[in-house]
Amino acid sequence: MSVKTYREAINEAMRQEMAADENVFLIGEDLSGGFGCENPGSMGGSFGVTTGLYDEFGAERVVETPISESAIMGAAAGAALMGKRPIAELMFGDFIGVCMDQVINQMAKFRYMFGGKSTCPVVIRLAAGGISGSGAGPQHSQSLYQIMTSFPGLKVVVPSNAYEAKGLMISAIRDDDPVLFFEIKALYEESCEVPDELYEIPFGEAAMPREGNDVTVVAFGQMVGRAIEAVDQLAAEGISCDVIDPRTTSPMDNEVILESVESTGRLIVVDESPPRCGLTADVAALAAEHAFYSLKAPIKQVCAPHTPTPFATELEMAHIPSVEKIADAIRDVMS
Amino acid sequence: MSVKTYREAINEAMRQEMAADENVFLIGEDLSGGFGCENPGSMGGSFGVTTGLYDEFGAERVVETPISESAIMGAAAGAALMGKRPIAELMFGDFIGVCMDQVINQMAKFRYMFGGKSTCPVVIRLAAGGISGSGAGPQHSQSLYQIMTSFPGLKVVVPSNAYEAKGLMISAIRDDDPVLFFEIKALYEESCEVPDELYEIPFGEAAMPREGNDVTVVAFGQMVGRAIEAVDQLAAEGISCDVIDPRTTSPMDNEVILESVESTGRLIVVDESPPRCGLTADVAALAAEHAFYSLKAPIKQVCAPHTPTPFATELEMAHIPSVEKIADAIRDVMS
Amino acid sequence: MATSKARLKKLGLDKAKLISAYRSMKTIREFEERINTEVNNGRLAGFYHLYSGQEANAAGVCEHLGEKDSIISTHRGHGHCIARGANVAEMMLEMWGSSDGLCKGRGGTMHVADVNKGILGANGIVGGGPPISVGAALSGKMNKDNSVHVSFSGDGSVNQGTVFEAMNLAVVLQVPALFVVEDNFYGEFTGRDYQTGCDDLRARTEAFGMPVKKVDGSDFFEVYETAGEMIEYCRSGKGPAGLILEAGRFHGHFTGDPEPYRPKGEVKYLRKEKDPLKKFAADMGKTDALSAKDLAQIDDEVMALIDEAVDAAIAGPRWEPSRINEDVYVSY
Amino acid sequence: MATSKARLKKLGLDKAKLISAYRSMKTIREFEERINTEVNNGRLAGFYHLYSGQEANAAGVCEHLGEKDSIISTHRGHGHCIARGANVAEMMLEMWGSSDGLCKGRGGTMHVADVNKGILGANGIVGGGPPISVGAALSGKMNKDNSVHVSFSGDGSVNQGTVFEAMNLAVVLQVPALFVVEDNFYGEFTGRDYQTGCDDLRARTEAFGMPVKKVDGSDFFEVYETAGEMIEYCRSGKGPAGLILEAGRFHGHFTGDPEPYRPKGEVKYLRKEKDPLKKFAADMGKTDALSAKDLAQIDDEVMALIDEAVDAAIAGPRWEPSRINEDVYVSY
């Protein structure tokens, strides 16, 4: 056990799994840098997550590619059908638009449409979400896990801290289905205690970082930390909340959410994506159907406005739900 | 006024708008057929929707392309930025995976990220949805309007009959934003009275084909007809329902939905897509937040199971919500 | 090129191999013609992209493939799958959507697959296959198993961005991927010369950095010879290669296509002069490599196989709708 | 090629045009260097892809463009936008995210655009631009206005499927689209020779069915001459064309890139031997077309412009967060 950043935790999970299983390999752009020029391996990925893996495993296991995301995703799918366990990096998750077909129409559907006779164990890594003050702009800030959650056949992982990131990455690599692993860019530098050894966090099991009686707060990714902060503030006002971090959005731990809502009677759902057809609506609808008779107050969705992520700092900050907004929503359903 | 099919209604809308505005043009694959071989214009589109337009407007206004959807969508976006009003056909809506970026990251974001100074009046036509017994299979049956509804900057249209199809297509062509026009394949042959002249149906205004007191049924596209059928059957059992057809999912007519729920106190939402992060959840969450105190029963979502659309007839029929399933859900919330 | 005894010898085509090749082509033909008949007589619903006329492409390539090799196919996929050894009876069950079908009836005509046999699937997305084939080839390279991985694409599909990306990636990674382009003159209802802007598709493909050859796809021996060369090139570790095969389709783009875009008499001409089976049979006559009796016997066996398969498919077990959720990891 | 008076004359580069070209390049250089400084000194947040070293590409192409023409750019877009005439003060406001910015501060560095001036935007998606440019060219062809539409792409981007599709579509539709590929040896941290499998990118591009030339992008006159030729080709209705311009970037891929992947001394060499501004100035000295004083005066004007722009940007009006919903058609 030692303190590791979110970035280091993902790196360690990949390194340990690559060492344990020679079928695991990485494929993507600039995973190590320096190919076709000086010092291969000198960069370690656009976000530093793949640092050192080229040095340890070489070019056969860290496969550098041209800027051709459809070919990358297709190649991962094909290698997986043949028994490999590729980890394909998309860099910014926003780029999925150029290779969506390989994910939604190919890998997602293979197992089902091929009669359950084949598996496609691909992990796709996507850096996601806004960072307040980063100025990454409209095409480099989206957190598209809600989109991918819509597609049957995909599993979708959204770790909210370094401990989760490692355990979920290990589960993702060992999983026989295509897994979209969303890395929250704003969390790369965040750290916590992370076991040194290999461990799995099973899919479909939520975490509950805070327990309380009055309100259930379900939050995703970057919003988990903010929800915890809001809830901790509200303790002073005598409001106590469950905070639920689903960790995987597909499959999702409906039971824990429903149990909590049944006990608190109030639900807030928080995500940094815009509101339409999103996870906040998804969880709200779940409760409105299956925990209806326990509900004491309207279900509140706290999310981004229905706009692209703007560049200007003031707007970017306003786009991502703040601790205050979450706290206000909780107060609202308590009044 | 005369009886026209859904297909004819769309065709007529395009023809009349092309005649009225020389900036309107079509671009896509096999819109007319016969290019580079015999009898250009002899096919009239993969679903017959563009029949006759080549004969009337020629190759300059009916632009045939290679099988290159990213280039088609990009070209439409570029022409639109320059002042044209392209109608780009995607054929099966499932193909959006190969050109998603041009839609979600380019056209959707131009107006906002370019400071509100430019418009991108593209209409994208997508044939959508399952047809019971068609055997179109997993990659040719999806109705992805829920996905596109998620993206700020896109407008999304889902006409449920020929009258709507014509009026909404005319509004789509005249709209200054990118519009995804989902054509429900199962409805192409359905017909009703459609005015011969040009008329607009404004976006964000729902239709209410049935009015009642007990339950609000919101249904999309192909499901509108089935919802009406279910509701008409239930009249015999003394149950009366509002049926709401939002017609456009972005913008969506929240007011009409909420007013209805406030008066009935019960809500069923019906769509043929799988359940996660879909329109059924979106509408349910809307009501659970803004009409909570009127609700008398759990909000039911009637939708496809969380699977790709299977080929086998029995499974395909089970995938698309049936009249019976809708009726059962209504009975359920009444009991 | 006229086929001679000497040529057969040079190509290593002994009697067993010739029988295998002819059986493969004949099975494809009868499978497709029967589908067409069943659609026309109303016993089979849906739309089907038939491969009749292009049989030598699939057979000429797949006859070279071994256990570790793979193929990936297109919307017009029945022929490739049969040539690669898919179970024909199970394929027919699949056409009818039986739960005993090769894909349990869930995929249907456009998704016939048997990954364990190296058939990575027909594919409903134009250009969907080649990137996946590059991944299969990458895995072969990693395994150092001398395997070759073949993607089939149509002349229309080669303008899809995914196909270009796949070719470049294959060259960059130097993987054993063979890109077979089947030129049947049309993509849907549009002529190839309209869709592909350049005058020379072979040269454009070669410009990606791999050798590409083009031959007459109606001639099994031409295909077999050149495919053999290109496959050998890939197998020996030299990187990817391309092969363009020209052969027209006897049917429309799909069953029910009225084909107003085709020149009058084109299909008649193709059936008369460019029928891969007729040409093969004629070559057998000329070289005495297989007798008329040999061929007739195969014909009979194939007919019987198809007849039985159709009967079994029509009588095949159907799905219980409540089991729709199986084989997706999670159900709601 | 050494530049002579005769050559300037042949190219039609009179004094006014030379001043315009130099001012354009100098403005780009100072804009970029100043951004770099402001990032380093902490007054500007975010990451920026700087264009220093490639100025002659943008200027040499854009100096040929008129009112009806358009360009579309990349993530490394400041230079193209300046060369095409974007308002520099408004661009600087955009860098700081001011509500008075060219895009009201909503787009930022990667989305600088001014569609009314024919600047269809910098673009954060590699390969996003060329398909859009083909559409602009199609509209030009429909309008019969003899316009030309230029897309800029990097050497890394040319392997993106969208770029191939755009090139083929442009050839099929015979539209006036010029595909400019800026070869600065790297895509991010990877060398171009690794990413592009073939040995000859020019030939590969030409194989799509259009003429393509390659010249030294550090030499304004080379770029200007060949760009002129290619633009004239497009303008005259002959269809699309390509132009590959080789010029290294002086900075990292983005501000803050430690650049361990570049050979020692490469940037030093580029700055010394391949600086488009130095080379231009030297040519002016040789030909006496512009005097040292002329150049110094432009330098001063540009410096003043940039200084003012930065001051104004830092002091520029900021957004009221509640107005975040403006300019999206619907708000929730």
Ligand SMILES: Cc1ncc(C[n+]2csc(CCOP(=O)(O)OP(=O)(O)O)c2C)c(N)n1
């Ligand atoms: C991405 C995508 N775009 C369009 C289609 C529709 N479509 C199916 S087959 C086809 C033509 C393919 O032509 P070609 O590659 O020559 O194959 P052929 O049908 O001639 O065998 C088209 C456009 C599709 N299935 N997928």
Ligand SMILES: Cc1ncc(C[n+]2csc(CCOP(=O)(O)OP(=O)(O)O)c2C)c(N)n1
């Ligand atoms: C679709 C997509 N993939 C990857 C990236 C990340 N990315 C940004 S710039 C770049 C390199 C581009 O190289 P090149 O085209 O040579 O342009 P240069 O940076 O050299 O000007 C990459 C990979 C992106 N922005 N979009």
Ligand SMILES: [Mg+2]
């Ligand atoms: Mg074809």
Ligand SMILES: [Mg+2]
């Ligand atoms: Mg570059």
